[in-house]
Amino acid sequence: MTATLSRAGPVRRAWLPVLRKLGTSLAVISTTLLGLLVITFVVGRMVPADPVLAIVGDQADQAAYDRVYEELGLDQPLPVQFARYLGDVLRLDFGVSHITKNPVALDLARVFPATLELATAALIIGTLLGVPLGVLAAVHRGRWIDHIARVVGLLGYSTPVFWFGMMAILIFYARLDWVPAGGRVELYYEGIVEGPTGFLVLDAILAGEWEVMRSALMHMLMPALILGYATTAYISRMSRSFMLEQLHQEYILTAQAKGASRHAVIWKHAFGNMRVQLLTVIALAYCGLLDGTVLVETVFGWPGLGQYLTTALFFADMNAVLGAVLLIGLISIGVNLLCDIVYRMLDPRTR
Amino acid sequence: MIRTTTLIGAAMAALMAAQALPALAKTPSDQLVIGMDMSSMRGLDPQELNQFEAAEIVANLYDRLVTLPADDITRVEPMLATSWTVSEDGKSFTFTLRDDVVFHSGNPLTARDAEYSLRRLVKLGLAPARDLTQWGLTAENVDQMIRATDDHTLVVELPEVWNSDLVLYSLASFSTSVVDSALVEENIQDGDSGRAFLQTADAGSGPYTLRTWRANDLLIAEAFEDYWGGAPAMTRVLLRHMPESTAQRLQLEAGDIDIATRLSSSDLDALSGNPEIEIQTTPGVGFYYIALNQENEILANPKVREAFRYLIDYDGLANSVMRYYGRMQQTIVPAGMPGALEENPYSFDPARAKELIAEAGYPDGFTLTYYATPVTPEYEIAQSIQANAADAGITLDLQAGDHIGDFRERNYEVFSARTGERLPDPHAVLQSYAQNPDNSREANLAGLMAWRAAWDVPAELQDLVTQAAHETDPARRTELYTTINRMYLESSSPLITSFQRLDARALRGAVDGYQGHTTWITSWHDVTKAE
Numbered sequence: 001m002t003a004t005l006s007r008a009g010p011v012r013r014a015w016l017p018v019l020r021k022l023g024t025s026l027a028v029i030s031t032t033l034l035g036l037l038v039i040t041f042v043v044g045r046m047v048p049a050d051p052v053l054a055i056v057g058d059q060a061d062q063a064a065y066d067r068v069y070e071e072l073g074l075d076q077p078l079p080v081q082f083a084r085y086l087g088d089v090l091r092l093d094f095g096v097s098h099i100t101k102n103p104v105a106l107d108l109a110r111v112f113p114a115t116l117e118l119a120t121a122a123l124i125i126g127t128l129l130g131v132p133l134g135v136l137a138a139v140h141r142g143r144w145i146d147h148i149a150r151v152v153g154l155l156g157y158s159t160p161v162f163w164f165g166m167m168a169i170l171i172f173y174a175r176l177d178w179v180p181a182g183g184r185v186e187l188y189y190e191g192i193v194e195g196p197t198g199f200l201v202l203d204a205i206l207a208g209e210w211e212v213m214r215s216a217l218m219h220m221l222m223p224a225l226i227l228g229y230a231t232t233a234y235i236s237r238m239s240r241s242f243m244l245e246q247l248h249q250e251y252i253l254t255a256q257a258k259g260a261s262r263h264a265v266i267w268k269h270a271f272g273n274m275r276v277q278l279l280t281v282i283a284l285a286y287c288g289l290l291d292g293t294v295l296v297e298t299v300f301g302w303p304g305l306g307q308y309l310t311t312a313l314f315f316a317d318m319n320a321v322l323g324a325v326l327l328i329g330l331i332s333i334g335v336n337l338l339c340d341i342v343y344r345m346l347d348p349r350t351r
Numbered sequence: 352m353i354r355t356t357t358l359i360g361a362a363m364a365a366l367m368a369a370q371a372l373p374a375l376a377k378t379p380s381d382q383l384v385i386g387m388d389m390s391s392m393r394g395l396d397p398q399e400l401n402q403f404e405a406a407e408i409v410a411n412l413y414d415r416l417v418t419l420p421a422d423d424i425t426r427v428e429p430m431l432a433t434s435w436t437v438s439e440d441g442k443s444f445t446f447t448l449r450d451d452v453v454f455h456s457g458n459p460l461t462a463r464d465a466e467y468s469l470r471r472l473v474k475l476g477l478a479p480a481r482d483l484t485q486w487g488l489t490a491e492n493v494d495q496m497i498r499a500t501d502d503h504t505l506v507v508e509l510p511e512v513w514n515s516d517l518v519l520y521s522l523a524s525f526s527t528s529v530v531d532s533a534l535v536e537e538n539i540q541d542g543d544s545g546r547a548f549l550q551t552a553d554a555g556s557g558p559y560t561l562r563t564w565r566a567n568d569l570l571i572a573e574a575f576e577d578y579w580g581g582a583p584a585m586t587r588v589l590l591r592h593m594p595e596s597t598a599q600r601l602q603l604e605a606g607d608i609d610i611a612t613r614l615s616s617s618d619l620d621a622l623s624g625n626p627e628i629e630i631q632t633t634p635g636v637g638f639y640y641i642a643l644n645q646e647n648e649i650l651a652n653p654k655v656r657e658a659f660r661y662l663i664d665y666d667g668l669a670n671s672v673m674r675y676y677g678r679m680q681q682t683i684v685p686a687g688m689p690g691a692l693e694e695n696p697y698s699f700d701p702a703r704a705k706e707l708i709a710e711a712g713y714p715d716g717f718t719l720t721y722y723a724t725p726v727t728p729e730y731e732i733a734q735s736i737q738a739n740a741a742d743a744g745i746t747l748d749l750q751a752g753d754h755i756g757d758f759r760e761r762n763y764e765v766f767s768a769r770t771g772e773r774l775p776d777p778h779a780v781l782q783s784y785a786q787n788p789d790n791s792r793e794a795n796l797a798g799l800m801a802w803r804a805a806w807d808v809p810a811e812l813q814d815l816v817t818q819a820a821h822e823t824d825p826a827r828r829t830e831l832y833t834t835i836n837r838m839y840l841e842s843s844s845p846l847i848t849s850f851q852r853l854d855a856r857a858l859r860g861a862v863d864g865y866q867g868h869t870t871w872i873t874s875w876h877d878v879t880k881a882e
Contacts (some may be wrong), residue, residue, distance in 0.1 A: 050756050055393050056478040057401040058755045059770065059783065061798030064478045100566030101394040101550035110565065166597070174601045181602050183569075187384060187589050190571060191563050301593055303568040311390050311567055 033329050037089075040325045041082050041318070049316040051098055072098070085322065094326075095319035099312065104323035107308065112327065113198025114184060115297075115304035119289035121224035126231025127282055133232065134239025138247060139266055149236055156233020164226045165299035172222065179222050182301030186215040223300045227293055231285050238281045239274075246270035276347050283339045290331050377606040380880045383585045383862070386593040386608040389567050394550035397528035398471050401478035403771075403854075404612075406525045406871035408590070411572065413528030413555035416446055416465060416505070417519055421866035421873065424775040425688070427519045431465065431529060431556075432505075435519075441512040441823060444519075446505045452579045454531040455553060455560045462499035467532035469497045469507070471544060479526035481798075482774075485782070486513050486521065514823055520774050525872055530554045558583045558876040567592050572875075584879045603628065603857055609880070610865060611857045615727055619675045619855055627860050632675055633867030635852040636685055636779050637771035639677055639732060643845040645805040647764050649719070654711035656843045660697045661704040662739045663732075663849045672728040677850030683784055683839045684777040685851050689825070690832020691777075696840070704743040716744030721765040722754035732849075733767050759797040761805055769852050770800065773870045777832045781816045784846050785839055788813070804845045812838050 052068045053060075073081055088095060094104040137149035173181045180186065184200050189212045193203045201220065204213035246252065247270055255269045294306035305324060312320035378384045392405045397413055400406065418430040432446040452460040473483050473493040487510040488496055496508045509518065521527065530545075531554040538548035548554075553561035558580065559572035570590040576582045591608065593599045599611040600618040604625065614622070622628045641659060643650040650656065660681070669679050684691045708716065723733035730751060737747045747765060758766045772779035787801035787808045788794075796802035812835065819831040856867055864877040 048753050050753070053755055053759075054391065055401075058759070058768075059772070059798065060401065060478040061481065062795050064476065064480065065797065067476060068478075096547075097566075099390075099393060101547075102566070107566075169598070169601060174605060177605070181605070181607060182593070182598060183591065187569075187591060187607075188379070188382070190569060190589070298594065299598070301591070301595075301598065303565065303592075307567065315390070 029333055032333065033326060036325055036329045037322060040322055044316065044318050044321050045078065047313060047316050049314060051316040054315045055098060094323040097312065097320040098317045099315055099320065104319050107320065108323055108327055109198065111303060111305050111308040114302060115290060115306065117199045117201065118220060118223055118227065118302060118304065119286065121220055122227035122231055122289055123286050125224060125228025126235050126285060130232040130235030131239050131278065134236035135243050135266065135271065137236065137240045138243030141244065149240065153233045153237045156230050160295070161226055161230050161293070162295035162299050165296055168222045168226060169299065180219050184216060184219055184302065185212060189215050223296050223302055227289060227296055231289065234285055235281060239278060242274040242277050243270060246274050276343055279339060279342055283335050287332050287335050291328050378609055381585060382587045382589060383875065383878055383880065384589045384591065384608045385610045385612065386591055386599040386602060387612045388594045389592040390594055392566065396546055396549035397525055397530065398475050398479065399477045399546060403871055407873045408570065409525050409528055410872035411559045411875050412553045412557045412561055413530065414557050415527050415529065416522045419520065419523045419775065419870060421868045424869050427516065427523065431460065437515045441515065442509050444507040448503045448505060449579060450503055452556050453577055454534065454556045455575060456531050456534050458531055458533050460529060460556050461502040462505040463502065464532045465505045465529050466497055466499040468529045469527060470494065472526055475544060482521045482524045482526045486518055487511055512823070513821055514828065517774065517776055517778060517820060520776060524773055524870065528555065559588060580876065583876045585875060588875050603859065606859065609859050609862050614855065614857055616672050616675060619857065622857050629858045629860060630675065630855060631858055631867055632853040632855045634678065634686065634869055635771050635854055636773065636775060636869060637769060637852045638848040639769045639850040639852060641736065641765065641767040641847045642758065642804045644761060644764050645845050646761060649713065649717050650764065650845065652711045653843050654707045656845055658704040658707035658743065659847055661700040662736055662743060664699040664735055664739060665695065665849060666699065668732060668735060672731040673850055675853065675855040676728045677853055679849070680851040681848060682836050683780060683848060684832055684836045685780065688777050689829040690836050692836050701739055701742040708743065708745065716746065718746040718748065719764045721747040721749045722757060722763050723749060723751060723767050724753060725751040729768055758803055761792065761803060771852060775870055778820045781835065785816050785835070786813050800846055806845050809842060812842065
């Protein structure tokens with residue numbers, strides 16, 4: 001008996017921590033999501049909008065009102081409504097949206113790729129411009145490039161994106177006619193490319209529809225540049241301060257003293273050490289972009305997650321709100337998990 | 352440094368590439384593009400929806416027994432029915448239907464489909480069901496009252512005699528659209544009468560078929576080549592969700608959309624000087640109103656109610672925010688309908704209002720809470736009234752928010768908003784503004800404006816409204832409505848009307864034949880565009 005146990009011992013000891021860690025992670029994730037749903041549900045019920053009136057119209061008589069009120073399940077006590085919703089979610093049924101009349105899962109599968117496409121483009125722009133700009137500003141501290149970076153950062157930080165959006169439309173659409181005003185693609189190309197990924201540019205390439213792809217790219221240009229600029233501002237300011245912090249470390253002096261080139265000091269030694277911090281900032285920026293950038297989506301008529309969630313909130317479309325919030329929660333958790341994994345690859349101390 | 356230059360260079364190159372691309376195509380001459388705010392659309396089931404934008408779409412996907420031309424909304428014209436007769440006792444309508452109509456599915460349209468659709472409307476009992484239930488049809492009696500006697504004959508019977516025009520107007524409403532009964536039956540899920548299916552699908556015979564609908568994004572309708580009235584000129588009608596008024600204006604000016612709807616007052620002003628743009632206003636069956644809750648002791652005083660009529664800056668509003676949104680009117684019958692009066696006896700006079708409230712016993716004024724919805728132009732009107740009331744010694748604590756629910760439950764003091772009915776007849780307004788059979792709280796007649804204002808409408812006025820709806824002689828009806836109109840004005844009603852509503856749209860000059868419809872059934876069939 002003892003022999004068997006001791007023989008099984010090492011195996012169990014090796015598996016236990018992994019299992020325990022997995023269990024803890026799952027518990028944390030499900031508690032987070034549950035908390036998110038509870039808060040959203042309660043807040044959603046406090047929104048002073050009546051979903052019934054939105055359906056029947058304000059002239060409707062009481063009988064029609066009561067009928068829809070019951071159909072929406074609003075006659076049930078709140079805990080019962082919530083329990084029913086949770087039960088459905090566990091069976092992966094997210095209900096039907098009152099506004100679109102589609103299953104919420106179907107709606108999300110439509111609006112999320114639009115946001116993901118735009119957010120990814122903006123993040124690429126923001127990272128490619130922001131990181132070098134921030135690093136250069138730190139290295140040339142107090143010189144012209146630093147001043148330029150500061151102005152770029154300040155403008156990007158302090159100007160609301162919808163203002164940039166409106167200005168861009170006024171100048172580049174209304175005056176110069178270089179870019180389209182809004183939407184994901186020229187109206188006449190709608191419906192030519194549908195699926196499989198939901199990323200219109202990619203789908204158009206897959207389908208070989210070059211005109212559609214060009215139109216989709218042109219439609220993405222302004223919103224992606226504006227969001228990309230706001231992201232550039234954020235990332236460049238953060239990169240600058242991370243780089244400054246590294247440049248003041250003693251190991252930099254050591255590296256310089258041992259005759260390492262300037263390029264190697266900055267990009268190999270200093271940059272290598274700020275990668276983990278930078279990654280956190282970029283991940284945060286990505287999460288922010290993925291939550292849906294309501295203002296830019298509204299200005300450019302971009303049918304994404306932000307617009308979907310806002311409309312749903314305004315009209316108390318609870319199934320849609322809860323579904324969207326759940327998705328955002330999952331995205332945040334997913335991006336954070338991804339970050340954790342990359343940390344481990346980059347930073348030996350976290351292993 | 353080299354890297355920076357490369358990056359800047361790449362960015363410049365991208366911009367140059369963008370410049371080099373040719374200007375994007377404007378709307379083709381065989382397609383109509385309409386910008387609209389779709390956020391209040393809730394599905395496309397004709398027997399369930401009760402919403403302006405969705406009604407226009409459904410009106411073009413489906414046909415009805417009869418229709419009303421946009422330029423003369425009181426003239427009933429044939430649509431699916433080629434002719435109809437009214438029995439001598441006035442209770443029975445017999446319609447003869449066309450025999451050349453097919454649904455988009457290919458199924459032939461018969462009187463059975465019409466019977467199915469009208470019964471469905473009544474039995475579902477949702478918001479638009481009132482179009483028929485107000486004439487005495489119920490879920491219990493509708494199977495006997497509405498019946499197809501053969502494939503081309505439909506009989507509609509009513510328990511009482513009503514003015515036949517009223518009944519025919521109802522049968523022109525989008526809610527009585529004829530659905531493809533076989534197709535709907537195939538798509539019933541869990542006994543839902545096909546509601547889930549019809550919300551997002553098209554089971555009609557109208558001039559357009561539904562190609563794509565993505566809520567709050569885009570709707571594409573395609574011409575139905577086999578339409579019995581001839582295929583429409585526009586091969587596609589594209590509706591794009593554009594909640595921003597400014598975005599609609601810019602795209603209209605640039606020619607990317609042909610029609611802009613729900614524009615703000617300032618954008619309409621900006622467009623009014625543009626020779627390429629036509630601004631079209633369509634009168635609605637409804638009013639901008641102030642409601643004074645009669646459960647409040649101060650407001651129950653007739654002199655106080657009268658005073659409020661002097662606090663509205665009629666001319667000032669008419670020349671500013673209301674220029675495109677309303678037509679000044681202080682009486683209760685909309686212009687152009689039987690019994691309408693041209694006179695507007697009240698004028699803006701805060702001094703007179705001050706006198707009246709002093710006579711009412713409030714020489715030092717009073718304080719009341721005022722609810723208004725923060726949307727244009729309702730909120731601008733509320734702000735103007737609040738300022739004018741202050742001049743007369745009345746403090747109105749203006750609270751912006753969605754208070755329609757409070758108004759329906761009588762939980763307010765002063766409230767203002769606007770109404771919109773669809774029946775082109777004085778009865779549509781009066782049955783709500785001037786009828787309240789039981790004013791008790793328990794009665795909960797929340798659908799009636801008069802009940803919401805807790806107004807115990809004089810019995811004589813209520814009787815006249817009922818009488819006028821039953822009256823079959825047109826001359827006598829006009830006489831009755833004139834009397835009612837005067838009586839309403841003299842009763843100093845707590846539902847004070849100031850402007851009849853207008854719905855404004857802006858159209859590019861090339862668009863012809865698009866005429867906004869008072870009863871929401873704007874047709875796309877005859878729209879053409881100049882090259």
